[in-house]
Amino acid sequence: xxxxxxxxxxxxxxxxxxxxxxxxxxxxxxxxxxxxxxxxxxxxxxxxxxxxxxxxxxxxxxxxxxxxxxxxxxxxxxxxxxxxxxxxxxxxxxxxxxxxxxxxxxxxxxxxxxxxxxxxxxxxxxxxxxxxxxxxxxxxxxxxxxxxxxxxxxxxxxxxxxxxxxxxxxxxxxxxxxxxxxxxxxxxxxxx
Numbered sequence: 077x078x079x080x081x082x083x084x085x086x087x088x089x090x091x092x093x094x095x096x097x098x099x100x101x102x103x104x105x106x107x108x109x110x111x112x113x114x115x116x117x118x119x120x121x122x123x124x125x126x127x128x129x130x131x132x133x134x135x136x137x138x139x140x141x142x143x144x145x146x147x148x149x150x151x152x153x154x155x156x157x158x159x160x161x162x163x164x165x166x167x168x169x170x171x172x173x174x175x176x177x178x179x180x181x182x183x184x185x186x187x188x189x190x191x192x193x194x195x196x197x198x199x200x201x202x203x204x205x206x207x208x209x210x211x212x213x214x215x216x217x218x219x220x221x222x223x224x225x226x227x228x229x230x231x232x233x234x235x236x237x238x239x240x241x242x243x244x245x246x247x248x249x250x251x252x253x254x255x256x257x258x259x260x261x262x263x264x265x266x267x268x
Contacts, residue, residue: 083176084154091233099242105156105226113234115243118250119227121263123196125157126218128182133191135219144170147191150181157194158224178203186212194223 080098082090091101092113106116127144129135138144141164149172151157151165164170173190175181181193182204195203197218204213230246232239253259 084152088154088231091231092235094235096233096236099232099236099238100246101231103228104231105228107156110231114231115234115239117230117232117243118247119229120250121198122225122227123198124222125194125196125224125226126200126220126222127192127194128185128200128216128218129192130185130188130215131217132215133188134217135192138219138221141170144192147171148173148189150175150184150190150193152176152178152181152195155195156226161223179207182208182216186215 087101088110090096091098100117103120104110104114104116110116127135127149135144135147141161149170151172151174153174153176155178161170165172173184175184178193178195178199181190181195182200184190185193186208200218204216232243232246236242250259253262
């Protein structure tokens with residue numbers, strides 16, 4: 077397998093391109109728009125999207141999105157957020173500031189330019205460990221109430237003539253990894 081890392085929006089455009097050289101794209105949540113153009117693999121895992129915040133400006137208990145109106149919320153281009161959250165943003169009930177990527181949002185959160193940043197716990201902490209100092213990470217926390225619980229999938233563009241066959245091969249391989257315990261060990265290694 078050969079991996080290439082691209083920004084979210086560009087990744088989707090590249091795999092959807094006619095005659096694309098890419099077999100699939102990782103790692104996507106379900107959306108009705110993408111389901112029309114792509115096949116989804118079996119779930120790779122289940123994740124919780126949570127709000128990260130600075131410990132000195134914590135998010136207290138929240139029950140509805142409108143409870144978040146006091147915060148400027150950082151979002152990342154190309155990320156799927158819950159439909160009800162997106163509708164409130166469109167109505168102006170919640171203030172968001174979009175960045176190109178998650179790393180930029182963590183920088184803005186640390187600098188106090190935004191008050192909340194929604195991302196998944198696994199991806200969030202992996203990005204923090206890879207790109208930020210221990211003292212920066214120590215300044216952040218997240219609220220345990222998830223914004224959403226979702227599954228992540230590999231995408232195969234329907235316009236690729238090999239898409240269904242590649243999907244079948246991938247799903248069979250994933251099932252083998254899950255049945256022999258390899259998948260569980262890989263998940264444990266991610267959280268270590």
